[in-house]
Amino acid sequence: MATGNNMKMRPDDFIAMMAGPAQATQEATGIPASFTIAQAATESGWMGSKLSRQANNLFGVKADRSWHGDSVTMPTKESINGQDVWITAPFRNYPDLATGLQDHANFLTQNPRYAPAFAKKDDSRAFTKAVADAHYASDPKYAETIIGIINAHNLRQYDTPGGNTNTPPASNGGLRAAPLPRLNPQPGPQASAGTVVAQRIKNALGGDTAAASSALRNAPVHVPGSQPTTAQVLAQDAKSPDMVLAEQAIANTPEGQAALLGRQNANNAARVDYVKKFAGTDEDLQDAFDARDEAAAPYLDKLGAAPPVDAQPVLDHLDALAKGRAGTDPDVKDAVKSLQAAIQDSSTAGPNGETLVAPDVLDGFRENVGSYLKRAPDVDSDVKPKQDIFAPVKDTIAGTIEDAVPGYADFLDRFDKDSVPINQMKLFRTLGVHDDSAVPNAAGDPTLTLDNVLAMAKKADNPDAAISPQGMDAVNNLVADLKRESISSAAAPNASGVASSQLGGAMSGGPAARGGDGALHDLLLNPTSAADALDQLAAQESKFTGRPAPRLLNRPGVAPYTGQPGLAPLSLSPWMSQLSPVQLDQNQ
Numbered sequence: 205m206a207t208g209n210n211m212k213m214r215p216d217d218f219i220a221m222m223a224g225p226a227q228a229t230q231e232a233t234g235i236p237a238s239f240t241i242a243q244a245a246t247e248s249g250w251m252g253s254k255l256s257r258q259a260n261n262l263f264g265v266k267a268d269r270s271w272h273g274d275s276v277t278m279p280t281k282e283s284i285n286g287q288d289v290w291i292t293a294p295f296r297n298y299p300d301l302a303t304g305l306q307d308h309a310n311f312l313t314q315n316p317r318y319a320p321a322f323a324k325k326d327d328s329r330a331f332t333k334a335v336a337d338a339h340y341a342s343d344p345k346y347a348e349t350i351i352g353i354i355n356a357h358n359l360r361q362y363d364t365p366g367g368n369t370n371t372p373p374a375s376n377g378g379l380r381a382a383p384l385p386r387l388n389p390q391p392g393p394q395a396s397a398g399t400v401v402a403q404r405i406k407n408a409l410g411g412d413t414a415a416a417s418s419a420l421r422n423a424p425v426h427v428p429g430s431q432p433t434t435a436q437v438l439a440q441d442a443k444s445p446d447m448v449l450a451e452q453a454i455a456n457t458p459e460g461q462a463a464l465l466g467r468q469n470a471n472n473a474a475r476v477d478y479v480k481k482f483a484g485t486d487e488d489l490q491d492a493f494d495a496r497d498e499a500a501a502p503y504l505d506k507l508g509a510a511p512p513v514d515a516q517p518v519l520d521h522l523d524a525l526a527k528g529r530a531g532t533d534p535d536v537k538d539a540v541k542s543l544q545a546a547i548q549d550s551s552t553a554g555p556n557g558e559t560l561v562a563p564d565v566l567d568g569f570r571e572n573v574g575s576y577l578k579r580a581p582d583v584d585s586d587v588k589p590k591q592d593i594f595a596p597v598k599d600t601i602a603g604t605i606e607d608a609v610p611g612y613a614d615f616l617d618r619f620d621k622d623s624v625p626i627n628q629m630k631l632f633r634t635l636g637v638h639d640d641s642a643v644p645n646a647a648g649d650p651t652l653t654l655d656n657v658l659a660m661a662k663k664a665d666n667p668d669a670a671i672s673p674q675g676m677d678a679v680n681n682l683v684a685d686l687k688r689e690s691i692s693s694a695a696a697p698n699a700s701g702v703a704s705s706q707l708g709g710a711m712s713g714g715p716a717a718r719g720g721d722g723a724l725h726d727l728l729l730n731p732t733s734a735a736d737a738l739d740q741l742a743a744q745e746s747k748f749t750g751r752p753a754p755r756l757l758n759r760p761g762v763a764p765y766t767g768q769p770g771l772a773p774l775s776l777s778p779w780m781s782q783l784s785p786v787q788l789d790q791n792q
Contacts, residue, residue: 212252
């Protein structure tokens with residue numbers, strides 16, 4: 205049972221919630237309603253466990269190889285040799301409680317080892333004992349606990365028609381902000397404002413017009429359809445902190461704010477489309493599961509029909525691990541002890557003293573050997589190296605099975621390859637764009653943030669859940685695109701700093717901003733347009749008489765720009781509250 209019983213329901217409320225669905229399940233499957241209610245109460249701690257609240261898993265059903273849905277890794281208490289031991293294990297993650305209840309019923313009715321229980325379905329206490337005898341849980345007092353709840357709360361009354369049929373209320377749907385129009389200005393001819401602003405860009409770059417033009421024209425495309433602003437391209441080389449300040453000054457005007465927000469929304473929409481390509485549809489994911497299962501079925505059938513194998517080489521390897529240097533770590537030592545005990549519990553003695561274990565059971569130990577560490581990988585950074593310590597143990601298990609049932613190595617290789625598209629779709633689905641579960645932005649699209657993508661990138665580096673090279677490139681492209689966009693908020697200045705920038709002033713309300721028909725926004729949003737203006741300026745250099753603008757570096761009140769992109773996504777509202785267009789005009 206997973207941990208976290210901090211917000212459990214009152215038993216009466218829990219029973220009222222479960223009675224109706226449990227009775228409906230009994231009518232459909234024969235599973236006694238009293239057993240369903242009491243087992244759910246036991247496994248979920250009266251709906252207080254993290255597993256039940258976060259994964260809608262009331263019955264502690266683990267995510268074994270047959271599970272095709274989402275999973276969540278959580279600590280769980282197992283009873284091994286009469287001792288309570290904490291391990292981490294993958295559990296099934298359901299979208300709602302009803303789905304979890306249905307899967308629990310399927311789990312019992314479709315698993316042959318629980319068939320004897322259904323011969324006793326008219327007596328929930330006998331049914332409970334039969335389920336416990338089939339090793340639903342490792343707790344030797346499992347049946348006693350469930351029967352105790354059935355008796356204490358008179359739950360057998362629900363095994364007859366006419367009981368309480370309260371069901372959980374439906375959840376409310378979320379509300380979304382009204383979408384804003386997306387802006388996608390196209391490059392056009394430059395008015396006189398373009399020439400003035402181009403001159404200021406040149407001055408801010410120390411006069412290197414050619415280098416700036418080249419950088420603007422050759423900005424890398426990380427995500428198809430996502431276009432950087434002029435400031436994001438130039439500031440990435442630490443050459444133009446003034447451009448970032450100018451862009452933020454533009455954001456202080458209603459038109460500029462709308463234009464920049466429109467570009468941000470358009471880029472986010474491009475990234476969402478990019479992610480959906482790799483996340484696939486539900487049908488794509490199911491097809492990948494079906495293809496993998498079909499390829500694996502012949503060998504798994506062969507594995508399930510094979511006689512038990514001697515697991516002593518595995519136990520010897522674990523013993524050597526515990527006695528070696530790695531065994532000095534308490535987590536590793538405890539994990540070895542728990543794994544040895546679990547293997548022993550699953551074994552029978554051979555005629556010559558062998559420790560005989562069914563090959564398919566041994567395969568399950570190989571698949572989940574790392575879960576016997578106490579702490580989960582996303583909680584403790586030291587756990588992954590500790591999991592790597594068990595890699596040779598997995599190899600020993602694989603060798604033991606291969607010797608007994610030849611073809612296991614080929615099976616694992618094929619299974620891993622067939623898992624790549626599944627791993628990839630599940631990884632990109634963690635961003636919540638395939639089902640629009642991510643928080644929507646002002647345009648109504650799921651929001652992709654740098655923090656979320658970096659978290660996904662960390663998961664992508666897991667060799668046990670490998671993705672394709674194209675998928676890894678996509679992860680890196682998303683990170684690069686969002687890091688570049690974060691430049692727009694990386695050098696947030698104070699009011700006096702922006703006001704004193706002639707470049708910022710010119711772009712936020714000076715003569716350049718008032719010159720012809722959207723040229724300013726075109727320059728700001730389209731690096732190619734800015735490059736055109738710089739090239740035009742270079743051709744007309746001898747005719748230009750404007751005074752150079754001073755550079756805004758190390759000026760009092762403004763930190764020097766380092767060129768290192770920040771991690772925060774672009775956010776205009778906090779800065780807007782500090783600086784108004786009137787302040788800019790007064791200080792020009």
